Amino acid sequence: MRRILRAALLTTTLTAAASVVVCTPADAAEPHYNLTPAFIAYTDATQPKTTTFYPTGDLPVGTNTLIDQKVHKTRVYFGFDINGVQRARLSSSHLVLSDRSSDCTKPKSLYAQPTNEFTANNTWQKPPKAAGSAVRPVFEGSGCLQRVTFDLTAGLDKALAVKSSRLWVEVAVPDVDESRPAFGQWLGQNDFHLQIELTNKPPDKPVKTRYDSALCSAGTHYSASDFTVYADQSDPDTNPSDGLKSEIEYWPAADPAHRTAVTTFQGSGGDGVFGFGSIPGRTLAEGAYAWHARTYDGRAYSPWSADCAFVIDRTAPNVPTVSSVEFPENPPAPTGGPAVEGTFVVGPNGSTDVVGYRYGGRFGGTYVAANPDGTATFKYRPLGVGPQTLTVTAYDRAGNSAQKQYQMNVRDVSVSAWSIAQVPDPASSGVIVTMHFTSQVGSGLTRVRYSADGGEVRTATFGADGIVDAPLPALRMGEHELTWTGLDDSGTEYYTVTSYFFVVDEPSVESDGVYPIEGSGGGVGQEGVFTVSPFNVHGAQSVEYSTSQDSTHVLVPVDADGKARIHWTPAESGSTYFYVAVRYADGAISTYHSFSVTVN
Structure with missing residues (x-):
């Protein structure tokens, strides 16, 4: 079976084998190059005028009778691509083969010799000329499957010196033993390598x-x-x-x-x-x-x-110090103002490794690097008025931090105003509106100057709590304009504000129960009475009303008790809406009051 297998493996192929260059990882200390042949051929004395190119399988060397029962005497040739190998760095080069002879007790006798290029004309009769000295191998291991190594350093150096692109090598049995079957060898299939080691310089210092x-x-x-x-x-x-x-x-x-x-x-x-x-x-x-x-x-x-x-370093720095002339910490009275930009000086409070600060909101803000002494200065404008908190965080070189909540009280020179009461004017049919004015305690504002609808200008003095309630001149119902401004003791005015408010003087209405307001009762043809009470009884003469069933305005006089009674008898069932207002002797008319009833 061995003889038949080897005969089959020696068929000629016309396809050239590719050269494979493997640069092994340097940390494994492998050769710098581990080349497989780009060219393989063998010649046979039995066919002296032909050459077998690129055979596959194990390769016979020397005299062998296992191929086809005939005596064959063969020599093997390899070509290795050596482009790119630096001659100046060449340290060593070895051809490595494996001996796969079936008889492990046979003596070993081989050589490898650099040659000139193996061409299509080279045969057993016309071998390529030698290009260097023959080298005897070193056999590693014993018995079968031995590793065979030839030192081809000199041959490779010579090939590189003449700028050859390939190293050509003949592997054969020496003449003295070449005709003796006992010295015939078989070289392992696809196990041919040219290993090249270069001189090495250590890496540079990182x-x-x-x-x-x-x-x-x-x-x-x-x-x-x-x-x-x-x-x-x-x-x-x-x-x-x-x-x-x-x-x-x-x-x-x-x-x-x-x-x-x-x-x-x-x-x-x-x-x-x-x-x-x-x-x-x-x-x-x-x-x-x-x-x-x-x-x-x-x-x-x-x-x-x-x-x-x-x-x-996992130790946080000390809580930083913070100071400002414009916005001192926890002042007895408000300072600065919302439009005032303050200068703040921060310090490490004894820590020696503070590199910067972040100021602003509690979870963010602006970063400023520290000076060599650990201090820093920055400009900051408060986000609002009244009590405000500025968060300052100190950072050391490791990123540890400590936080200071700096409490300010920002001066507010604005005055707020809103209506807190509307009562009838006993001297007219108008309404007395009381305005509630508030200012910041300690802001320096002592008075408020105000007027309604561009009329009479009045002044009121703030109490110790910064509050004053002041009446307006009698007003009629509807929308009105209020203008006001705060003043300090010197009379300086701050922030004039104009706003609007409504005066409502609609009457109130009560039912005698026959037709409950916003409820149901009575019936068609059944009379009910609604009592109308004017908001301001001074000068009230009559009440006029109309309904959703009859838009005619009906006047009802005001009785001696200052009230008017509407006697109403429905002509149909269902919901009816009433619209009621008071007429005064000076021609004024109050705000309308509306309500609904449902007739059963």
């Missing part, structure tokens, strides 16, 4: 050591978070490029011998390649630390980078 967002410096602090450190890498060996790997370790400043390595990863960016790893800041005790990095290319280490210091 540079640009840095943290997540800052270059390495003695001022880097962290509180309660893990953080990533980085180191840029480079290597003088660039063809082929070594696969680089970082080593990063950190240690307490007080115990440099206690070093801890971190798991590292590789990255690349605009500056090239870099290594990085995470330092577990969350679990480290407070104190000073340092870290450094070095690079490994699989064969040599770079020098360690410069040490990078960092500090783990």
Whole structure:
């Protein structure tokens, strides 16, 4: 079966095998190049004028009778693409084969020899000329499946010197043993490699050591978070490029011998390649630390980078001090104003590592860096008047913070006004409206000047609570305009305001119960009585009314008791709406009062 299999594997193929270049990871210390043949052929003394190109399967070398029961004597030729290999860096080159002879006790006798290019004209009778000395192999292992290695360093160096694109190699049994079947060999299928080792220079010392967002410096602090450190890498060996790997370790400043390595990863960016790893800041005790990095290319280490210091600090700074001339803290009286921009000076309150402050709202605001002494100055305009809180947060180098709630009282020189009472004027048919004026206590306003509808200007004095209730001249029903302004003791006016309010003097109405207001009762032809009471009885002469059933305005005189009685007999059932107003002797008419009743 072995003989039949090998006969089948020696069929000729017309397709060239592709050259495969494998640059193995440098950290595994593999050869820089591990080349498979771009060309394979063998010649046979039994067919001296033909060549078998690109055979598949195990390759026979020397004398063998296992192919087709005939005696064959064969030699094998390989071509390896060596473009790109730097002669100046060449350290060694080895052809590696495997011996798959079935008889593990057979003696071994092989050689490998560089040759000139193997062309289509080369055969057993016309072999390519030798291009270097024959090299005897080193056999590794014993018995079957031995590893066979030939040192072709000199041959490769010569090929590179003449700028050959391929290294051509003949593998055969030496003449003295080539005709002896005992020395025939079989070379393992697809197990032919040219391994090239180059001289290696160690990687460069890592540079640009840095943290997540800052270059390495003695001022880097962290509180309660893990953080990533980085180191840029480079290597003088660039063809082929070594696969680089970082080593990063950190240690307490007080115990440099206690070093801890971190798991590292590789990255690349605009500056090239870099290594990085995470330092577990969350679990480290407070104190000073340092870290450094070095690079490994699989064969040599770079020098360690410069040490990078960092500090783990979980202690918050002191609550900052805050002061302002325009807006002092908790003043006895309001200061400044909503349009006033105050200057605020903040300080570290004894802390030595404050780097900045944030001021404004409780959960946000504007950041300002601290001066070398830890102080800072900023401008701020309060968001409102009266009691206001300015939040100032101090931050140390590790991001720890302390917050100050600064209480201000912002001066408000505005006056608010609204109606609190409307009563009949006993001297006329009008209405006396009382306005409620309020100002900020301590604002400096002592009086309010006001007028209604551009008429008489009056002045009222605020009480100690900043409040005064003041009447307006008698007014008729409807919309009216009120204008007012606050004054201080010097008579300075602040913020004139104009607003509008309504005077309502509609009468009230009561039912005798036959037809309840907003209710139902009585019946068609049954009389009911509604008593109308004017809001202001002074000068009231009559009441006029109309209904939704009869729009005619009916006048009813006011009785001696100041009230008018409407006697009403419905002519139909259902809902009826009443519209009632009072007429006065001076010709005025009150606000209309409306209501409904339902006739059963």
